[in-house]
Amino acid sequence: MADPIRVLLACPQEAASLDLAAHRRNGEQLQVVGSLKRGEDTFEQCGRFSPDVLLLDVDTLEGNAFQLTKRLVLEHRETAVIFMSSSKEPEDLRRAMLAGAAEYLIKPTEAESVAAAIYDVIEVRAERAGSDPSPRLPVATPAQCKVVAVASGKGGLGKTTIAVNLAACLCTGTESTVTLLGLESGDCGVLLNLAPKHSIAELSAALDEVDLELLEGYATKHESGLTLFTASRGSLGGEASVVTVDCALHVIRLLRESRDYVVVDTPLFQTKQEMVVLEAADEIICVTSSWDLLAVRNTKLFLCMMPEGCQEKTKIVINRADRTDMIRDTHIQKTLGMDISAVIRNDAKVVPKSINVGTPFVVGEEGTSVAQDMVQLTRLVTGSVVAAETHKRRAFKLFG
Ligand SMILES: Nc1ncnc2c1ncn2[C@@H]1O[C@H](COP(=O)(O)OP(=O)(O)O)[C@@H](O)[C@H]1O
Ligand SMILES: [Mg+2]
Numbered sequence: 322m323a324d325p326i327r328v329l330l331a332c333p334q335e336a337a338s339l340d341l342a343a344h345r346r347n348g349e350q351l352q353v354v355g356s357l358k359r360g361e362d363t364f365e366q367c368g369r370f371s372p373d374v375l376l377l378d379v380d381t382l383e384g385n386a387f388q389l390t391k392r393l394v395l396e397h398r399e400t401a402v403i404f405m406s407s408s409k410e411p412e413d414l415r416r417a418m419l420a421g422a423a424e425y426l427i428k429p430t431e432a433e434s435v436a437a438a439i440y441d442v443i444e445v446r447a448e449r450a451g452s453d454p455s456p457r458l459p460v461a462t463p464a465q466c467k468v469v470a471v472a473s474g475k476g477g478l479g480k481t482t483i484a485v486n487l488a489a490c491l492c493t494g495t496e497s498t499v500t501l502l503g504l505e506s507g508d509c510g511v512l513l514n515l516a517p518k519h520s521i522a523e524l525s526a527a528l529d530e531v532d533l534e535l536l537e538g539y540a541t542k543h544e545s546g547l548t549l550f551t552a553s554r555g556s557l558g559g560e561a562s563v564v565t566v567d568c569a570l571h572v573i574r575l576l577r578e579s580r581d582y583v584v585v586d587t588p589l590f591q592t593k594q595e596m597v598v599l600e601a602a603d604e605i606i607c608v609t610s611s612w613d614l615l616a617v618r619n620t621k622l623f624l625c626m627m628p629e630g631c632q633e634k635t636k637i638v639i640n641r642a643d644r645t646d647m648i649r650d651t652h653i654q655k656t657l658g659m660d661i662s663a664v665i666r667n668d669a670k671v672v673p674k675s676i677n678v679g680t681p682f683v684v685g686e687e688g689t690s691v692a693q694d695m696v697q698l699t700r701l702v703t704g705s706v707v708a709a710e711t712h713k714r715r716a717f718k719l720f721g
Contacts, residue, residue, distance in 0.1 A: 325352035326443055329370050332378035332405055333359045335430065339376075344436035349443075351436060363389060367397050374439050379406045379417075380428070387420040387544045394421035395496050395546075401442045405430055416544060419684060462497045466577040469702055470585040470602035474623025475616055478608045479640035481505070482672060483665065483698070484586035485512040487606070489681035490699040492547040497581035500540075500548045502572065504564050504598070505588040507553030510541070514679020517541040520554045525568040533575045545684060550576075552588075566597050573601045582702075593626055600628050604702065605635040609653065611646040617656050624657060636662035638698060643667040663701055665694040 328351050330336045341351040354370045357363060360383050367375055375393065379386035390402045401423040406413060409427055417425050423442045426435065471484040481503075488501040502521075503509030510517050519539040524531045540548040550572060552564045569585075576583045590596050599605055607624065610616035624632055637657060639650075642664045650661055668682075668691040675682035683692045683699075 325350040326374060326439060327352055327354045327370070327372045328374045328376060328439060329354055329367065329372035329400075330356040330376050331361075331363050331366075331382065332376050333357070333381055334378065335405065335428075339432050339435060341432060341436050341439070344433060346436075346440045349440065351439060359383065364392060364396075367393055367400055371397070372400055373443060374423075375400050375402050376435065376439075377402055377404055378428075379404055379408075385544075387416050388542070388546065390417070390420040390422050391544070391546050401446060403435075403438060403442060405435075419680075420544060462495060462581050463703075466580050466583060467604065467702070468573055468577065468583045468585065468602045469604045469606060470587050470599055471606045471608065472587045472599065472623070473589070473608040474619035474621070475609075476589050478610050478616060479665070480608050481508045481512060481586050482676070483606065483608055483638065483640060483695075484584050485509055486681045486683045486692075486695045487699055487702065488547055488582070488584040489513075489543075489545055490683040490695055491582050491584070491702070492543075492545050493684055494696070494699060495581075495703065498579070499546070499582045499584065500550065500576055500580045502569075502576070502583060502585045503549065503551040503553070504569055505552060505586055507551060509549055509586055510551055510553065512676055512679065512681065513543050513547070513549060515541050515543060515549055517549060517551050517554055520552055520564075521550050521568060521572055522552055522564045524572070525565050528568060528571050531571060531575070533579055536572060536575050566595055569598050570601055573598075590623070590626070593628070596626065596628055596631075599631045602631075603634065605631060606698075606702075607635050607637050608640050609637060609657075610641055611639050611648040611650065611653060612641070612643075614648065617648060617653055621656055624659070632659075635659070636701065638663045638665065640665045641667040663694070663698045665698065666691050 326349060328341060330353055336356045341353055344351065354372055355366065357366055359381055377386060393400055393402055403424040403426060404417045404422045405426045405428055407428045414425050424438045426438055471480050473480045484501065488499050491497055492499040501509055521539050539550055542548055573583060585602065587598060607620060609620040637659050639661055654660055671682050671686050671689050671691050675685055682689065683695045686692050
């Protein structure tokens with residue numbers, strides 16, 4: 322007989338009535354390996370028991386079930402998480418699925434239906450096991466923190482869109498700790514459907530006293546595990562406060578101590594002095610466009626104004642690429658004197674929709690071509706592909 326399916330119960334109210342061992346299917350059997358009490362550390366206990374299935378009552382859980390599930394999916398891949406909830410809200414179901422839950426059961430539940438759900442989940446896992454292409458990005462976690470600044474020489478080219486999706490892709494596709502630092506406005510919050518309560522601009526007055534612990538109080542957590550620090554409070558109408566260069570540099574210095582990746586959505590620089598922030602980055606993604614000469618011209622001016630040493634760590638990324646674009650890659654490369662490292666296509670449906678629902682498209686629409694372009698850019702950032710491989714795709718994927 323096959324080994325029993327190991328089930329860990331994190332549902333104190335239902336545990337007594339769930340006689341799962343009595344329900345068999347096709348010679349398979351369920352074994353309850355443990356039953357957690359209210360308040361017990363579910364993540365830690367999963368490490369201890371390594372169950373095949375965690376039955377999680379989200380109503381009694383002390384903590385955020387979505388974040389817990391996300392962590393489990395990343396760090397205990399062997400465990401499938403089944404949600405038990407009294408909520409019928411489609412939004413809760415959506416968030417559970419996004420976090421990586423394998424099944425969502427609405428309470429009250431009976432032992433028979435719970436057992437059936439467990440067998441179904443295990444069956445699907447077994448089917449996938451042979452052909453599961455890992456969604457994770459290889460060579461993901463850098464030995465030291467990597468700070469990536471997303472910048473451009475002109476507004477509206479997609480700097481924030483790329484910064485948010487890059488951060489989300491790093492966070493969901495790797496086991497890394499990722500922070501997004503929105504220096505310009507509240508736009509990062511909008512794209513993540515978050516309304517930060519604090520602006521890091523508030524720290525400027527007494528920077529000497531700001532340590533990592535104090536800074537963490539200014540973080541807004543996203544369900545993906547990503548943390549956001551922003552110049553602006555509130556998602557709508559939140560005034561964007563100006564973050565001084567010193568404040569930005571101090572925050573980046575502190576984040577370096579505790580994160581694997583820091584993605585900075587930089588402001589549109591007005592002066593050379595503001596550009597000092599770029600010196601703090603390990604890599605700069607310079608977003609441009611092949612739409613018209615203004616984008617190319619302003620990108621050139623931006624590259625020329627950069628502090629010394631910054632151009633060497635800059636990668637040129639064309640965003641919103643479309644078959645109707647008039648400026649050729651060769652022209653852009655010649656004008657900028659740099660190669661194009663990656664291309665993100667224009668998708669007038671997926672991108673605005675993802676902004677409007679507040680879910681990065683690399684998470685909500687990961688199967689789409691524009692999301693795959695972002696995955697390629699993310700691979701470039703993690704170092705798992707080289708620029709030439711990323712850019713080569715344009716010829717046959719965009720215009721093929
Ligand atoms: N790849 C893309 N395809 C389609 N629309 C895009 C794409 N990237 C960005 N956009 C759109 O361009 C607009 C400007 O993007 P945004 O990220 O705010 O630019 P920036 O931060 O550079 O000002 C947004 O309305 C967004 O929907
Ligand atoms: Mg922006």
